[in-house]
Amino acid sequence: MSIYEGLSADKLAVVLDLGARYTKFGFIGEFAPRCIIPSEIKCPSSGKIRYIYSYTDENDLYSLLVEFVHMLFFKHVLVTPKDRHVVIVESLLCPTLFRDTLAKVLYRHFEVASILFVPSHLVALCTLGVKTALVIDVGYEEVQIIPVYEGVPILKAWQAQPLAAKAIEARLRNNFINAYNNMKNAAGDCGDTDTFAEDVSELPDSVIEDIKVRGCFVTTMERSEMISKSEPVKEPPPLKYRIKGDKLILIPGICRETAFEVLFERDNDTNSIQDLVLKSILECGIDTRKQLAENLFLVGGTVMAPGFKSRFMREVKALLHSPEYCDRLPLNTVKLHNPPAKDNYTCWLGGAIFGATDMLQMRSLSREKYLSLNTVPDWSNLAHNELVISKLPT
Numbered sequence: 001m002s003i004y005e006g007l008s009a010d011k012l013a014v015v016l017d018l019g020a021r022y023t024k025f026g027f028i029g030e031f032a033p034r035c036i037i038p039s040e041i042k043c044p045s046s047g048k049i050r051y052i053y054s055y056t057d058e059n060d061l062y063s064l065l066v067e068f069v070h071m072l073f074f075k076h077v078l079v080t081p082k083d084r085h086v087v088i089v090e091s092l093l094c095p096t097l098f099r100d101t102l103a104k105v106l107y108r109h110f111e112v113a114s115i116l117f118v119p120s121h122l123v124a125l126c127t128l129g130v131k132t133a134l135v136i137d138v139g140y141e142e143v144q145i146i147p148v149y150e151g152v153p154i155l156k157a158w159q160a161q162p163l164a165a166k167a168i169e170a171r172l173r174n175n176f177i178n179a180y181n182n183m184k185n186a187a188g189d190c191g192d193t194d195t196f197a198e199d200v201s202e203l204p205d206s207v208i209e210d211i212k213v214r215g216c217f218v219t220t221m222e223r224s225e226m227i228s229k230s231e232p233v234k235e236p237p238p239l240k241y242r243i244k245g246d247k248l249i250l251i252p253g254i255c256r257e258t259a260f261e262v263l264f265e266r267d268n269d270t271n272s273i274q275d276l277v278l279k280s281i282l283e284c285g286i287d288t289r290k291q292l293a294e295n296l297f298l299v300g301g302t303v304m305a306p307g308f309k310s311r312f313m314r315e316v317k318a319l320l321h322s323p324e325y326c327d328r329l330p331l332n333t334v335k336l337h338n339p340p341a342k343d344n345y346t347c348w349l350g351g352a353i354f355g356a357t358d359m360l361q362m363r364s365l366s367r368e369k370y371l372s373l374n375t376v377p378d379w380s381n382l383a384h385n386e387l388v389i390s391k392l393p394t
């Protein structure tokens with residue numbers, strides 16, 4: 001890219017989607033990010049590997065971001081950030097401190113030409129070419145649901161709960177420790193101790209994540225009901241997983257099958273993922289509900305798990321026909337969109353498509369403007385929500 005870039009007058013803009021677990025980074029107009037890397041960096045002060053979102057205060061975040069953005073530009077895409085246009089795909093629920101600090105790092109430290117902040121739920125629709133959808137982002141920290149109607153996010157209907165990869169991994173670790181203790185005793189009796197060479201409670205997060213992605217799946221609704229009622233079911237085969245090159249641990253079939261159940265379990269507050277979807281639709285205007293239900297759009301890495309989408313649709317349909325919702329939400333059809341890319345970078349792709357339009361020139365915040373304002377306009381701040389009335393020629 002950098003070779004051809006020297007020939008053209010304009011520098012190609014970059015697109016950054018800085019997620020809680022993975023960062024997607026690449027150029028506008030391309031069909032996939034150049035890199036998808038963990039959002040972590042070696043801390044300049046302590047030398048430890050730290051997640052970007054584990055910051056303690058603004059200064060800490062600033063130094064983490066300086067290192068991280070430097071690595072993105074100079075190790076992964078090999079172009080200079082100076083005088084470059086940047087598109088940032090961010091959640092509408094992103095903390096203001098994070099957004100302001102990221103802007104400060106890019107404008108003041110790396111001297112980028114301009115930044116265009118785009119809401120991830122909204123630009124994800126650019127990949128489909130539709131204006132209305134209920135966007136359900138199941139990433140790492142939480143599931144975030146925001147309906148978009150005719151290109152406008154309906155903010156009063158947003159829903160968010162910590163029901164995503166982090167909760168699944170915590171459940172997997174928990175189930176695994178319980179099952180492991182039972183298995184260890186049983187193996188001790190029959191002398192097969194080699195299989196359980198490692199204490200599972202000390203497995204690092206990255207290993208638990210790898211076990212989840214390679215070994216776990218979302219089970220069917222029928223089997224889930226049987227397991228929750230402790231009815232006898234045929235267990236899936238266990239998985240032998242190698243750690244540290246030479247040690248084997250055995251992942252029981254039941255752990256592989258039940259880790260994702262945490263998303264669909266209905267607790268006392270009925271905050272399962274299917275409840276949140278229907279609650280969000282109910283919060284929207286009555287004339288928009290049918291269209292939203294027929295345009296569900298799942299994005300985020302967690303929805304890539306085998307069986308996730310079919311289970312999700314079964315749960316939503318079953319809840320829709322339950323006595324709790326059938327009167328309040330009399331809808332017959334629920335449909336799901338199929339994105340043209342992998343689910344974990346659909347929002348990034350939306351940003352890459354949006355950034356390739358004239359909107360980049362029209363809506364970006366230039367460095368000069370930022371330096372005079374010393375802040376980034378924010379939808380949540382009333383000071384920036386002034387009505388702009390263009391003066392008509394007299």
Ligand SMILES: Nc1ncnc2c1ncn2[C@@H]1O[C@H](COP(=O)(O)OP(=O)(O)OP(=O)(O)O)[C@@H](O)[C@H]1O
Pocket residue numbers: 018019020021022023137138139140141142164165166209212213299300301302303304305306344
């Ligand atoms: N094929 C897969 N099966 C199951 N999980 C997967 C798969 N691929 C990725 N994941 C999980 O998706 C999660 C990351 O998803 P994503 O990239 O959408 O999160 P994020 O954008 O970093 O987080 P957030 O949106 O909460 O800020 C990781 O926990 C990863 O383990």
Ligand SMILES: [Mg+2]
Pocket residue numbers: 019020137139140300
């Ligand atoms: Mg994300």
